[in-house]
Amino acid sequence: MYKRKSRKLDEPREMEAKVGIIKRADGSAMFKIGNTIAMAAVYGPRNLYPKFMQNPEKGILRVNYNMFSFSVSERIRPGPSRRSKEISLVSENALLSCLNLEEFPNSVIDVYIEILQADAGTRCAGICAASMALADAGIPMRDLVSAISVGKVGDAIVVDLDKEEEDYEGGSTDMPIAMMPRNGKISLLQMDGNMSKEDIKKALELGRNTCNKIYELQKRTLKEKYMVEVENE
Ligand code: UDP
Numbered sequence: 001m002y003k004r005k006s007r008k009l010d011e012p013r014e015m016e017a018k019v020g021i022i023k024r025a026d027g028s029a030m031f032k033i034g035n036t037i038a039m040a041a042v043y044g045p046r047n048l049y050p051k052f053m054q055n056p057e058k059g060i061l062r063v064n065y066n067m068f069s070f071s072v073s074e075r076i077r078p079g080p081s082r083r084s085k086e087i088s089l090v091s092e093n094a095l096l097s098c099l100n101l102e103e104f105p106n107s108v109i110d111v112y113i114e115i116l117q118a119d120a121g122t123r124c125a126g127i128c129a130a131s132m133a134l135a136d137a138g139i140p141m142r143d144l145v146s147a148i149s150v151g152k153v154g155d156a157i158v159v160d161l162d163k164e165e166e167d168y169e170g171g172s173t174d175m176p177i178a179m180m181p182r183n184g185k186i187s188l189l190q191m192d193g194n195m196s197k198e199d200i201k202k203a204l205e206l207g208r209n210t211c212n213k214i215y216e217l218q219k220r221t222l223k224e225k226y227m228v229e230v231e232n233e
Pocket of ligand 1 (some may be wrong): 118121123176
């Protein structure tokens with residue numbers, strides 16, 4: 001059976017979160033899990049230009065995911081790639097579930113996700129940071145979105161694969177998921193590899209439990225910032 005050196009199979013890497021890290025932005029956050037660090041900045045809702053793109057019935061959400069050139073040891077070429085466009089799109093869809101864009105006619109909410117350091121699970125860390133940044137921007141939301149990668153390494157079902165596990169010689173499957181923890185609705189589910197139906201069920205269960213832990217950290221971090229601000233007023 002596959003074994004981890006320093007954590008249990010159902011244990012995510014150590015997590016850390018912060019909000020309000022980019023003063024210029026309307027909302028911002030950092031989410032760190034192990035050696036993966038994501039930052040997110042939110043601008044808006046603001047008027048959407050060019051004007052012909054405006055819709056008087058509802059606004060749009062625009063998500064841009066990017067990895068810094070120095071986020072992995074082999075330099076990443078700056079600028080959009082097929083991978084970054086795909087991750088921007090799936091992150092946008094994952095976050096859309098928590099917003100009601102009809103509240104923002106003719107407007108855009110811009111979300112920028114930057115990966116400072118990557119050791120797998122960057123799309124999930126990016127979504128966690130982005131949903132906190134949306135809340136920090138004061139945008140009304142149905143719930144936060146929490147995300148984690150689950151999957152299989154060798155013969156073991158695991159949560160939060162790192163890069164070494166993703167590249168495991170005995171074979172691995174990576175299944176990133178995102179959800180709104182309060183109602184349990186899943187807004188991102190991808191899979192790179194193969195797993196049986198039974199394994200998927202077990203992995204989803206692990207994912208749900210870990211998303212609940214992430215959710216607590218996200219809420220606590222937001223509350224801490226605003227409690228301090230209220231106390232200082
Ligand atoms: N990665 C890399 N170079 C790249 C893209 C990715 O080294 O150009 C690494 C990085 O550590 C990333 C991991 O591969 O986190 C897994 O990438 P994947 O596309 O599966 O997305 P992620 O798990 O980061 O959401």
